[in-house]
Amino acid sequence: xxxxxxxxxxxxxxxxxxxxxxxxxxxxxxxxxxxxxxxxxxxxxxxxxxxxxxxxxxxxxxxxxxxxxxxxxxxxxxxxxxxxxxxxxxxxxxxxxxxxxxxxxxxxxxxxxxxxxxxxxxxxxxxxxxxxxxxxxxxxxxxxxxxxxxxxxxxxxxxxxxxxxxxxxxxxxxxxxxxxxxxxxxxxxxxxxxxxxxxxxxxxxxxxxxxxxxxxxxxxxxxxxxxxxxxxxxxxxxxxxxxxxxxxxxxxxxxxxxxxxxxxxxxxxxxxxxxxxxxxxxxxxxxxxxxxxxxxxxxxx
Numbered sequence: 144x145x146x147x148x149x150x151x152x153x154x155x156x157x158x159x160x161x162x163x164x165x166x167x168x169x170x171x172x173x174x175x176x177x178x179x180x181x182x183x184x185x186x187x188x189x190x191x192x193x194x195x196x197x198x199x200x201x202x203x204x205x206x207x208x209x210x211x212x213x214x215x216x217x218x219x220x221x222x223x224x225x226x227x228x229x230x231x232x233x234x235x236x237x238x239x240x241x242x243x244x245x246x247x248x249x250x251x252x253x254x255x256x257x258x259x260x261x262x263x264x265x266x267x268x269x270x271x272x273x274x275x276x277x278x279x280x281x282x283x284x285x286x287x288x289x290x291x292x293x294x295x296x297x298x299x300x301x302x303x304x305x306x307x308x309x310x311x312x313x314x315x316x317x318x319x320x321x322x323x324x325x326x327x328x329x330x331x332x333x334x335x336x337x338x339x340x341x342x343x344x345x346x347x348x349x350x351x352x353x354x355x356x357x358x359x360x361x362x363x364x365x366x367x368x369x370x371x372x373x374x375x376x377x378x379x380x381x382x383x384x385x386x387x388x389x390x391x392x393x394x395x396x397x398x399x400x401x402x403x404x405x406x407x408x409x410x411x412x413x414x415x416x417x418x419x420x421x422x423x424x425x426x427x428x429x430x431x432x433x434x435x436x437x438x439x440x441x442x443x444x
Contacts (some may be wrong), residue, residue, distance in 0.1 A: 144189045145189075146182070146192075157170060163316065163317075173219050173223065176219070181196065190235070190236065192227070192236055200220070257381070257385040257389070258374070258381060258382070263385070266374070266377075267280060267284070275351065278349070281333060282296055282348060283368075285299075286379065286386070289323040290382075291323070292379075293358060293362075293379040294358060295313050297355070299313070299346065299348065300345045300346055301345055309329075310322050310324055313405065317407075340353070341353030387415040388418045389419075390415070397412055397416060400412050400415065
């Protein structure tokens with residue numbers, strides 16, 4: 144089958160599965176780049192795809208995007224890996240291809256440092272009482288208080304909120320729904336932003352003209368927030384990491400956290416056990432043996 148036709152069939156199958164719009168956009172952006180690479184190598188049909196060609200594309204990405212972090216390159220190649228797997232399952236590849244040899248680019252291990260309580264206060268002090276100040280502060284509160292993903296904030300509707308019981312129905316990845324709690328302060332700000340927003344628009348978070356926000360809206364205001372707060376490592380998902388780490392630090396159960404975060408596997412959630420242990424050491428003020436020795440020496444000097 145022609146690669147372009149195969150890709151069209153792939154997208155159709157993903158739509159039929161009910162994949163989110165963002166997932167489809169991800170595939171539509173990344174896989175055509177791979178198909179163009181294949182065409183440049185005179186590979187036009189699916190039966191000409193090989194493991195070696197996949198490896199060549201990985202090398203091409205590494206060479207062409209020297210300034211791009213490998214963890215980002217993983218995102219590009221992951222779409223191609225999914226495409227290969229689908230082609231294999233649909234029997235569009237040659238039968239002797241070992242699909243288990245399809246590996247991602249090995250990425251650097253990123254050290255996640257959750258926000259400290261002081262940094263959270265610094266964030267929350269960056270907002271005024273304007274429409275955008277209230278809206279953006281409410282988003283920050285909700286993400287830290289309930290561990291929401293950026294896309295989940297965008298999709299949140301007024302009908303999904305139970306303000307009396309402090310619960311929100313979240314429409315997560317893979318069309319999975321879950322209930323998450325939030326605190327009194329977050330509830331208060333949710334009421335404020337709903338009261339000053341367009342009544343007819345069903346979405347909680349809107350622009351000042353009454354239309355709903357987009358994923359890019361949050362990206363942009365986080366860039367401003369990074370500058371204003373002076374927290375250089377700030378990005379939206381860090382708030383989710385912070386929620387999860389604090390949940391474990393407060394004695395929360397890992398399985399309960401998995402449900403709250405909407406993870407399919409407990410393995411994904413386990414990372415926060417290690418983050419919480421790391422944070423606990425920092426919070427308890429690590430005892431420096433060197434300080435003890437030198438302070439004692441100075442005392443008797």
